[in-house]
Amino acid sequence: MTAPLSMVNALPQYTIGGQIGSGGMGEVFSGVHRTLGRQVAIKQLPPDLAGRVGAYVQFDREARVLASLDHPHIVPVYDYVQNLLVMEKLDGGTVFDRFHAGKIDNEQACAITLAMLSGLHAAHVAGVLHLDVKPKNLLFNTAGVVKVADFGIAQVISEGATLVTHGGQILGTPAYIAPEQAMGNALTPAADVYAAGTVLYELLSGELPFDRERGSLALIRQHMFADPKPIERVPEPLATVVMRSIARELPARYREAEAFATDLAAAATQVYGQGWLERSGIPVLHLAPRVVASLASGAAPREELTVATPKAGGAASDPTIVDPDGPGLKRPRVPGWIAAAALLGVVVVSLLAPATLSHDNTSNMSVRGAPSVGPATVDLTKPVSVTGDDVVDGDLTMSMSGAGIPLGSGTSAVEPDRDRKFTTDIAMPPIARWIVGGTVTGELRWTPKGGGPQAVQTFTLKSEQHPLATFMGTGSLLLGLFAVAYLESTARTLRRGYRRPSARYSAGFLGALVGLAIWLFTSLMLGHELSMIFGVTSVVLAAAGAVCLIVATERATLIARHRALRDARHGAPGEGDQRPAPSNTGTA
Incomplete structure (x- = not known):
């Protein structure tokens, strides 16, 4: 595929070649600087993403993030014009390609990881998370130097990040995503440590710590709720370091890339002996002093730990202390x-x-033959029979309530007989039979003969409906x-x-x-x-x-x-x- 005309016009100082790769956030073309003769890779926002809201903003962020990082194990940015990113061209392939071609042994896997952690730690110190560390984003140059590429979804640490953007796009790769990233929690460098540890797990054992045969969503759920399976065919103490790097619980995982690199260097020296890094043939151009010390001695330096004090008002606002023995730690x-x-x-x-509440006997009315205070057992699917003396002027209303909450009511006209007695049937709302169960409070309300304020009689009412129905x-x-x-x-x-x-x-x-x-x-x-x-x-x-x-x-x-x-x-x-x-x- 040849470069589009818009790219040629935007970068007149470059000779644009054909497409050499593509990814979720860009298509990559080869190029040569006309004056310097430098081989470059030019990344362009793909046409199908160009119309999406926020796509250019995310691409601009990638350019600024990469331009701010100057490290031998991070792909450098040479130029940025509109939506075009000019980067170093890496012709050595990816870690993914070499791994699946069977060209990475265990010593090389550890060396690649040290280089990766070196680049990641530099990004973390600059306040940037990668959030998509995987073998395809680890590239070799012609000299065999490993460089971390594609910070396209990087987030400033102080801002945090989640698995899903506002547009619904998934951030991160399910096979390597950290549990807290999948759950949408605030992220720290430990998220990149988890992904880097998963890469090392795969390079050493030939498989992933979780089953990926059931699809991406199932894989993400495993990262969130399951513990990784123990790594096999990897000797101690290297296996311990790997499993600690992918611990699901944050307290059990390395908090930062340099700590991971320190322990990895020591463990690899114990397993493979002195000089293993040189024998691997993978150049690692920058190591922190403590990583170098671990590499040489085979024992990582042991330092005091501190427990951070949570900010006031947070969910875990109970005070902790810095003393590792924690004598003042509050007990649960x-x-x-x-x-x-x-x-x-x-x-x-x-x-x-109480089984029944207290009700005042203010009348001689009865509901289905029960005393005026109840309990009266009624079938709410049928009209309820109410009898009494000729003391009602007009309509008689019966209502139900539970703990003061109305549950339905019905009204019927009263017609006394020759003995000045009356019997009337009050139909309750049909829905009442589906709502009311057990024992509730019934109420009769009427206007007395001769006028005056309304009279009220409460009583205990039991529904014949089983409560579970x-x-x-x-x-x-x-x-x-x-x-x-x-x-x-x-x-x-x-x-x-x-x-x-x-x-x-x-x-x-x-x-x-x-x-x-x-x-x-x-x-x-x-x-x-x-x-x-x-x-x-x-x-x-x-x-x-x-x-x-x-x-x-x-x-x-x-x-x-x-x-x-x-x-x-x-x-x-x-x-x-x-x-x-x-x-x-x-x-x-």
Whole structure:
């Protein structure tokens, strides 16, 4: 495919050749600078993306990101005009091509990874994440130097990123995507560490840590919710370093690329012996001092760890401390006990609710022959018979309510007989039979003979419908199951190390729904008349218990993270370094 005329016109200083590659964010053409004679690769936004909103903005961002990175293991940018990116031309192929041709052994795999981590760390120090690290984005030049390419979806670290853009485009490759990136959480250099570790896993073992036969969505879900399978046919301690780099939980994974490179250099020296990097034939042009020290000695330097103090007001706002032994770390027992007590209280309150409420006997009316205060058992599919003395002027209205919430009403005209007695049938709304179950409060309302204010008589009403055959019964059950499932999902997310600033607020709402469901379902199944005071008590107890459960989960996760860091410090050589990137501008 020849270059389009628009490219030729935009870059008159270059001789444009044919297309040499394409990707999701650009088509690549060869070129030569007319004056310098330098071979280049020219990347252009493809025609089918040019009309999409934000496509040019993303391409412009790629140009600025690449132009800001000056590192021997990152593809350099020479020029940028409109939507055309002029880069170094790399003719050595990709890591993907060499790997599938069987031309990468284990020593070369480790050397390639060190070069990749060196470039990634330089980008991280500059405040840029790659977010699409994979073998196809690792290119060789003619001298065999590995360079990281295609920062097209890079994001500034302080801005964060998610798996899906506002336009719905998936960012990242499912086989290498980090769990937090797939879940849309805020991202750190650990996301690129995960992808780099997955690349190393594949290069060493010949396979991926997850099954990719079931499609992209299933693969993404595995990254989010499953632990990677242990790497096979790779000796210790190299296998330990690889598995730590792809740990699903953030506290157990390397936080930055240089720490990964340090441990990898030491492990590879222990496994393959001194001089393995030179024997690999893969030039690594820049290594940080501590990586060089690990490479030479076969033991990574062990340094003190710190536990960061979360910002005030966050989901995990309980104070932590910097001391690795953590004597002041708050325990989750107290909020855990409160949560358990609150749940027990909801059950007790629901069971102790009175079977019937108190109703004043202000008339001698009866519903289906029951006393004026009830309980009256009625079939809501049929008209309800009401009898009484000739004390009604006009219509008689019967309504139903549960804990003060209206559930339907019906009206009938009253016609007394010669004995000044009356019997009337009141038809309730047809939908009432599907809504009302168990025992509720009935109410009769009428205008007395001779005028005056309306008279009211309340009574206990029992529906003949089984509670599970009504919306109140099945609805309360489903509502409770939904709220419990969502609350557990929130707690599980926190246990995996992801911050949820709104977790406590949402937990309070979900807990209230659980309390409401337990009280309502228990009252319906036991035949207790619905009482507002007992319902409100159950809701408040459950809401408080759910918030305490989330607090306990946050504290337990914080302690687990602290212990993981402490164990790493006292574990194998080099496993303790998970500190944030240093403030200097050195590269890996």
